[in-house]
Amino acid sequence: MPNFYKRGDIWHYSFTIDGVRHRGSSKTAEKRVAEDIAAKHETRVRRAAVHGEEAVLTFTDAVGMYLDAGRDGRFLAPLLKKFGKRLVSAISGPEIRKAALEIYPGAAPATLNRQVVTPMRAVINHAADAKKAQKLSIKRFKEETKARRPAGSADWLKDFCKAAKKLDMPETAAIARFMFETAARVSEACRLTWDDVNLQLGVAFLTKTKTEPRKVFLTRAMVVDMANIRSMNPTLVFAAANRSTVKKRIDKVIEKAGLPRLTSHELGRHGFATEMIRRNGVDVATTGDHGGWKSRRLLIETYVEGDADREVIDRVFGKKERP
Structure with a gap:
């Protein structure tokens, strides 16, 4: 039977079951209410001691x-x-x-x-x-398959970059290639500074991301594109302050080139995953590692931590351009 004592106006209680002392606050100044609360707590703990936590967990x-x-x-x-x-x-x-x-x-x-x-x-x-219940499997409701959204491709990027350079917009060609070959979000590409890039080693560091900072590998074509725009802005690699600026530049090139319209996500992050998995058969774990996917939702619910090597990036994105 619980013992009761007061702290201020509030009743507290304690009881012992199987040699273990349990304490609690009734959070009330009414003795009868406190007795009822303590009795229920004691019954619950006693039942759990006999039948296990599963018998009492609500x-x-x-x-x-x-x-x-x-x-x-x-x-x-x-x-x-x-x-x-x-x-x-x-x-x-x-x-x-x-x-x-x-x-x-x-x-x-x-x-x-x-x-x-x-x-x-x-x-x-x-x-x-936490060992307080049994695992539960619940059948999901069947969802309609959504139409596959368009994605960037090596051929689309080739035509885009060619048109951008003709329009004297090398920074737009470079940011499109960067997003497609690294799965960087447009906001991450906009924030990239020259301090985050090492052209000699062919790497860049995305320090401000939606998930975790990560290292990305740069193909030879990407290094050349970046080197050619090095003097355009002393701080920001792609000389773009925000996604709105990038969208306007990309839309202008698409319109002039007569290319299928793609959003920055479709040509970049979505294009990266499509190029890796669907077109080149790269495994999901490697794709998630290189593209910085933390959750398993988009890439068959898998994410692999580790220091990936650059071979797969050169193999998929570093191919010689077709004449």
Whole structure:
């Protein structure tokens, strides 16, 4: 039976189970309420000691553990309302799918997956990693396959660079090649300074990125393009302050050259992954390493850390240009 004592106006309690002392605050000055809270806590701990944590862990408990670990809680409010008092061990995959349809009637499969299936699985499996629940597999809702978006290619880049140089826009040719051959985001390319580049070694360092700083390898063509624009700006490699400037320059070259229109992401980061994986058969892990993908979502949910070698970049992007 719990023992009670006061700290200020608030009742605190303690009890011992299997030689382990447990303490808690009732957060109330009402003795009867405090007794009820303490009794429930003692019952829960005693049940866990006999039957294991799985027998007492509620979804609310699991969410608390998840948020305490600094995880994303954006979509958890309606899930807490639906499952809060339920034991995690009693929640099933089919029940979660049914709940998704009830919580978001008429929502697209992608929404149901993003706002119900994924967070439910993340919370429960986080508790499982802490040995307080069993792993749960939830069947995702089938999503419609999106039309494949256009991507940059070696041939497109060749025509683009040729047109840009004819227009006396060598810095635009250079930044397009840089994004395509390194998977750099346009914002990362804009921030690149000459202090971040070593043309002799053929490397550049992206120090301010969306994920983590990384080293990228420069092909011979990229080194030549950079050397030719070295005098255009003493600080910024591509003499572009922001993505808006780059977009205007790229759109101008595309229009003059009569090329298929591509965004900076399509010609750059998306083009890099397409060139590596689909057109040259480079494995996903190597592509993710060189392109700086941290999550597994875009590249078959794989990311490999390590100091990659430059051979694959020269093999894919350093080919001699066709005449």
